[in-house]
Amino acid sequence: MGKRVGMEVSIAAAEAVKQANVDVISAYPITPQTHIVEHLSEIVANGELDAEFFCVESEHSAMSICIGSEATGARSFTCTSAQGLALMAEMTYIASGLRLPILMIVANRTLSAPLSIWNDHSDTMMIRDCGWIQFFVENGQEVYDHVFISYRVGEDRSVLFPTIINMDGFILSHVIEPIELIDQEKVDKFLPPYQPLYRLHPDQPVTMGAFALPAIFAETKKAQEVALRASLPKILEVWKEFGDLTGRYYHPVETYKAEDAETLLVTMGSIGETASVAVDRMREEGRSVGLVKIRLWRPFPFEALKQATLHAKNLVVIDRAVSVGGPGGPVASEVKAAIYGEPLRPTVYNFIAGISGRDVAPFDFIKMVDKAEIEIEEGKKDGYELYGVRE
Amino acid sequence: MIENLNVFAVRTLTQKEYFAPGHRSCQGCAEALAVRLVCKALGRNIIIAAATGCMEIVSSPLPYTSWRVPWFHCAFENTAAVASGIEVGLKVLMRKGRIPKKKIVTIAMAGDGGTADIGLQALSGALERGHDFIYVCTDNEAYMNTGIQRSSSTPFGASTTTSPAGKMKPGQITWKKNMAAIAAAHSIPYVATACPSYPLDLIQKVRKAADIPGAAYIHILSVCPTGWRSAPDQSIKLGRLAVETGTFPLYEVERGKYHLSIDFPKLKPIKEYLRLQGRFRHLTDEMIEEIQDRIQRDYEILRERSKRGF
Numbered sequence: 001m002g003k004r005v006g007m008e009v010s011i012a013a014a015e016a017v018k019q020a021n022v023d024v025i026s027a028y029p030i031t032p033q034t035h036i037v038e039h040l041s042e043i044v045a046n047g048e049l050d051a052e053f054f055c056v057e058s059e060h061s062a063m064s065i066c067i068g069s070e071a072t073g074a075r076s077f078t079c080t081s082a083q084g085l086a087l088m089a090e091m092t093y094i095a096s097g098l099r100l101p102i103l104m105i106v107a108n109r110t111l112s113a114p115l116s117i118w119n120d121h122s123d124t125m126m127i128r129d130c131g132w133i134q135f136f137v138e139n140g141q142e143v144y145d146h147v148f149i150s151y152r153v154g155e156d157r158s159v160l161f162p163t164i165i166n167m168d169g170f171i172l173s174h175v176i177e178p179i180e181l182i183d184q185e186k187v188d189k190f191l192p193p194y195q196p197l198y199r200l201h202p203d204q205p206v207t208m209g210a211f212a213l214p215a216i217f218a219e220t221k222k223a224q225e226v227a228l229r230a231s232l233p234k235i236l237e238v239w240k241e242f243g244d245l246t247g248r249y250y251h252p253v254e255t256y257k258a259e260d261a262e263t264l265l266v267t268m269g270s271i272g273e274t275a276s277v278a279v280d281r282m283r284e285e286g287r288s289v290g291l292v293k294i295r296l297w298r299p300f301p302f303e304a305l306k307q308a309t310l311h312a313k314n315l316v317v318i319d320r321a322v323s324v325g326g327p328g329g330p331v332a333s334e335v336k337a338a339i340y341g342e343p344l345r346p347t348v349y350n351f352i353a354g355i356s357g358r359d360v361a362p363f364d365f366i367k368m369v370d371k372a373e374i375e376i377e378e379g380k381k382d383g384y385e386l387y388g389v390r391e
Numbered sequence: 392m393i394e395n396l397n398v399f400a401v402r403t404l405t406q407k408e409y410f411a412p413g414h415r416s417c418q419g420c421a422e423a424l425a426v427r428l429v430c431k432a433l434g435r436n437i438i439i440a441a442a443t444g445c446m447e448i449v450s451s452p453l454p455y456t457s458w459r460v461p462w463f464h465c466a467f468e469n470t471a472a473v474a475s476g477i478e479v480g481l482k483v484l485m486r487k488g489r490i491p492k493k494k495i496v497t498i499a500m501a502g503d504g505g506t507a508d509i510g511l512q513a514l515s516g517a518l519e520r521g522h523d524f525i526y527v528c529t530d531n532e533a534y535m536n537t538g539i540q541r542s543s544s545t546p547f548g549a550s551t552t553t554s555p556a557g558k559m560k561p562g563q564i565t566w567k568k569n570m571a572a573i574a575a576a577h578s579i580p581y582v583a584t585a586c587p588s589y590p591l592d593l594i595q596k597v598r599k600a601a602d603i604p605g606a607a608y609i610h611i612l613s614v615c616p617t618g619w620r621s622a623p624d625q626s627i628k629l630g631r632l633a634v635e636t637g638t639f640p641l642y643e644v645e646r647g648k649y650h651l652s653i654d655f656p657k658l659k660p661i662k663e664y665l666r667l668q669g670r671f672r673h674l675t676d677e678m679i680e681e682i683q684d685r686i687q688r689d690y691e692i693l694r695e696r697s698k699r700g701f
């Protein structure tokens with residue numbers, strides 16, 4: 001067992017980056033990601049980590065530097081939020097297209113306008129289809145652990161994809177939690193230095209980033225798509241190995257009191273912890289309610305999600321982002337797509353809750369479940385609501 | 392034909408090609424020539440980060456490549472940042488003993504659009520950070536790759552597809568951005584202008600840039616017959632005229648000190664340069680005079696600086 005220490009989650013994230021022996025760090029400050037960058041610059045300034053650290057002139061350049069350094073075979077890290085992520089959006093597609101296993105932590109924050117620094121998932125949903133492996137974590141320990149897991153998976157030669165760890169801004173980034181640190185020796189064993197398949201070097205000249213005409217583009221996209229889907233078994237394998245090492249086992253979809261539940265709440269991110277409190281209360285009242293939490297967002301765990309949800313009657317899916325003018329929240333869309341082909345499937349009711357950091361308390365989940373159960377009973381098939389909005 | 396020019400073979404230059412023949416640039420493309428010379432100047436121990444633009448498109452249609460050196464294309468506006476990443480990646484990997492220590496020159500290459508417009512911020516950041524790399528801007532004075540649209544490096548009066556000469560407007564109505572001066576304002580150790588019509592001068596400057604530790608910026612005027620509406624066999628001559636008329640003076644700024652590479656006691660009249668290019672066909676005598684005055688004035692300033700040294 002490693003040491004258990006109380007620390008701010010952003011600091012824990014930075015400590016993990018240090019322990020992962022990252023070679024290049026490049027970032028631009030933005031609330032609520034700032035504490036990670038600040039702590040990393042301290043770590044490098046104090047010589048605790050031998051890395052090149054650049055606080056650059058924009059997020060676009062932060063990601064571009066990581067792309068360049070990763071292409072030489074240097075383990076590279078960046079982190080951002082909201083507007084910063086929007087500014088690097090163009091580069092995220094290129095990083096995955098070029099199969100560069102960069103790690104980025106996104107401290108999720110609302111995208112402007114109106115300007116808001118608070119937490120929801122609108123930033124990361126903007127780049128949902130950028131081709132990165134994407135995790136949503138629930139607490140500080142998961143952030144810390146997934147820094148090692150992400151590099152280990154992403155750098156595997158059967159994978160070679162960049163990874164995003166999504167953690168809720170403020171709700172996670174700024175709270176102090178007990179974190180169990182892993183001994184450096186164990187980390188080094190679990191995560192050896194990166195051995196790229198190809199690197200930019202004159203001894204073995206390669207061309208990276210060629211352009212594709214229509215006659216060949218589709219084949220390159222298909223290759224990327226097949227490869228990202230195929231990373232799932234590797235993710236499961238690494239999670240298992242990590243569990244054996246630390247006792248903390250992770251799964252693409254986590255369930256809580258779900259096996260026999262008629263109604264299931266479906267969440268993603270830190271909101272799952274509050275939802276579990278609500279589930280306990282409803283269970284105490286004798287209601288048949290459980291919880292399903294999605295941890296792996298890309299590649300989307302269709303099978304695991306089906307396994308966790310198909311037995312239920314109602315799914316109450318909580319989204320933290322709006323697809324304005326679209327079919328509802330992005331998580332609900334995915335959930336519906338996952339179960340659509342099943343002859344017997346639960347009815348989905350979609351709530352958008354807690355946008356821009358508005359608090360979602362346990363009783364809010366209870367109210368949402370109440371409403372969904374009643375309306376589905378009355379025959380509603382496409383329940384969708386921005387929860388708790390004053391009109 | 393280039394009049395009064397003795398043809399001679401350059402013995403000091405490698406016969407090896409690193410930017411291989413067979414790429415798809417237009418006939419008479421001096422931008423391709425500039426890129427070829429930059430590579431020849433440095434040999435194989437280089438890594439190139441290239442911006443989107445003509446040189447990228449003509450050289451890398453998947454699954455083919457013209458590059459015999461490591462070459463990386465990422466996007467249009469971030470070449471300086473990508474090159475920064477390559478430079479620091481190599482540095483840290485060598486320091487940590489994960490790749491053998493040796494001198495590898497990192498080069499960023501972008502057009503005038505990728506440099507003076509959309510890439511200016513990334514370039515400024517990289518120059519300010521002082522990465523040990525060479526930034527080469529191949530300036531053909533417009534966005535050629537996308538069909539001859541104006542850039543901030545397009546000269547006054549030039550007609551492009553987005554600054555067309557019409558009844559109300561005489562083509563480009565702004566003056567060419569002075570990128571070399573902007574680069575020099577970052578107090579980097581080495582800035583130079585060059586032109587492939589003066590190959591030995593260009594090669595010497597590239598080598599100097601590689602030898603000097605820290606960031607170097609080289610601005611290369613690259614005649615583009617397609618965009619300039621000039622004859623493909625006039626490209627070398629046009630490059631020479633650009634220099635001889637003072638339109639594009641060749642100089643260096645070494646640790647802040649200005650030095651004219653070639654000084655002309657008397658500049659050739661600008662008309663000689665303009666009349667060979669369709670993009671200036673519509674210019675009135677008045678406008679030509681205005682251009683002539685401006686060139687003369689700018690050249691005097693440069694000459695003064697070169698004499699003073701700063």
Ligand SMILES: Cc1ncc(C[n+]2csc(CCOP(=O)(O)OP(=O)(O)O)c2C)c(N)n1
Pocket residue numbers: 422443444445446467468501502503504505506531532533534535536537542
């Ligand atoms: C962000 C972005 N905006 C616009 C483009 C379209 N684009 C590609 S190359 C180019 C112009 C290139 O001009 P320049 O840098 O001068 O290079 P040249 O082709 O003239 O050598 C443009 C506008 C792009 N690829 N990316």
Ligand code: SF4
Pocket residue numbers: 415416417418419420421422423445446449531535536614615616617618
């Ligand atoms: S358009 Fe101009 S710069 Fe581009 S390849 Fe043709 S001649 Fe060269």
Ligand SMILES: [Mg+2]
Pocket residue numbers: 502503504529530531532533534535
């Ligand atoms: Mg151009």
